[in-house]
Amino acid sequence: MTTTAEQMRNWRGPAILGFGFRPFFLLAGLWAAGAMAMWVAMLSGHDLLPTAFDPVSWHAHEFLFGYLGAVTAGFLLTAVPNWTGSLPVIGWPLAGLAGLWVLGRCAIAVSIHLPPLVTALADLALPLALGVFLAREIVAGHNWRNLPVLALLVLFLIANALFHSEAARGSFPAQGLGLRLGLAVAVMLISLIGGRVVPSFTRNWLAQRNATRLPTPFGRADGGVLALTALALAAFVAAPMTLLTAALAGLAGMSHLWRLARWQGRQTGGEALVWVLHAGYAFVPLGFLAVAGAATGYLPLSAALHVWLAGAVGLMSLAVMTRASLGHAGLPLHAGPAVTAVYLALIIAVVARLVAGIWPATEGLLHLAAGAWIAAFGGFVVIYWPIVTKPRSASKQPN
Known part of the structure; x- marks a missing residue:
């Protein structure tokens, strides 16, 4: 049976796709710094993004659900194989998951041109995929002690959906x-x-x-x-x-x-x-x-x-x-x-x-x-x- 280490050694593509923490931690760091720089510009009166979110709500969402979403993905994709003994997601499937995260950021950035449902679905695609991944690994490995983590991930998905719903109704989702x-x-x-x-x-x-x-x-x-x-x-x-x-x-x-x-x-x-x-x-x-x-x-x-x-x-x-x-x-x-x-x-x-x-x-x-x-x-x-x-x-x- 192929081990986690063997699967990573056999990967011949870009090293950044060799384990879950690599692309997602890098994206998280880049977004934390970049989104803060954009937030400072917004506070100075610059209208940078055609987003349907008000500036404060965009700032809050992109840190809590954007940045933390990337960190959570990197952590789970790295830790779950250690918890369950399963093979990690690497290579182009990992690139696809990272692409879902980027898709969510882009959809929110231009959401004034998109129906609210399309924006929400684009942003929720990654946490939904992570939930399916974690549920599959828990069931396959009978790793029931990590069910609370799955429950919290589902709640995080629901929270993000509520945020989008509040924004679509024209309320102030930052509060x-x-x-x-x-x-x-x-x-x-x-x-x-x-x-x-x-x-x-x-x-x-x-x-x-x-x-x-x-x-x-x-x-x-x-x-x-x-x-x-x-x-x-x-x-x-x-x-x-x-x-x-x-x-x-x-x-x-x-x-x-x-x-x-x-x-x-x-x-x-x-x-x-x-x-x-x-x-x-x-x-x-x-x-x-x-x-x-x-x-x-x-x-x-x-x-x-x-x-x-x-x-x-x-x-x-x-x-x-x-x-x-x-x-x-x-x-x-x-x-x-x-x-x-x-x-x-x-x-x-x-x-x-x-x-x-x-x-x-x-x-x-x-x-x-x-x-x-x-x-x-x-x-x-x-x-x-x-x-x-x-x-x-x-x-x-x-x-």
Whole structure:
């Protein structure tokens, strides 16, 4: 029987089509930087795209469903074969999936010239294909423990469809049900999958250094945290500005801080590739506390949502992309000064955006946030381009 490694070695086409993370992580980085540059131009009064979405909704959609959609595709197409023992999607079928993602971006960009249904179908084609792929692999491999991931992927698809429906009705989808549901799914995915990879990677790194205190393994308490998380996110989606949501979000935030403290992140300062996972996950509880603050009138809701959007989703996805690319390219799991600078730039962007949301008069902070964001993802693309576009043996360690 052909193994995953043999199938990848037998591929003789472009190296970028040799594994799922390669095209999708590169597209995600390019889009994160490019879409932010276009967003800055839109804020300056330039009408760049003939899109049917208002500028704010385009910005929100293309980060949550566009950028994160590419990261999710790259992650699942790379991780699922490891979970199930199945063969990965490589070569021209992988190129076709990447083409579906590009099709969605193009359809939304020119959606003023398209019927809303055509735009929605073009944008939903990739997540639908991913759902079919994941369902097939779970059933074929009897890998039932990953059914929650499939359920969340289906919810993410529904959230995107709701966003398109709200846009077609002429409402403001940037503050609609679809966005909240999509964001809630993203936070739940980070809580679920991050709860596996952060302590696991940390344990491996600390064990190599003979540390005496290791992360606490997953237990019933973690299951309780995830249940509370789901309840708080459901309240956020249904009624974000209520006292019940504030109470549940506050409890969920504190429970995630407790969970994070058990993973020994304070011992990982010597390796940015590890501590960034803890920093990215930290924005999950901070986002819950910010939502609680917004629901009780202490913070603008838009500022609170950016803690999750830019912080949890942005930093955690960047951490996963940088680490997974190195690991699957066969390179040492180490982040040098340039990669560390990329992480710090994104943290600066998140903090600047949060402060700008609290004190709207500080326009300079918005420019700082956008510039740092572009620097972070632009830096990722420059550093990781040779890793994802060249054969494994020709890849070089980023500095």
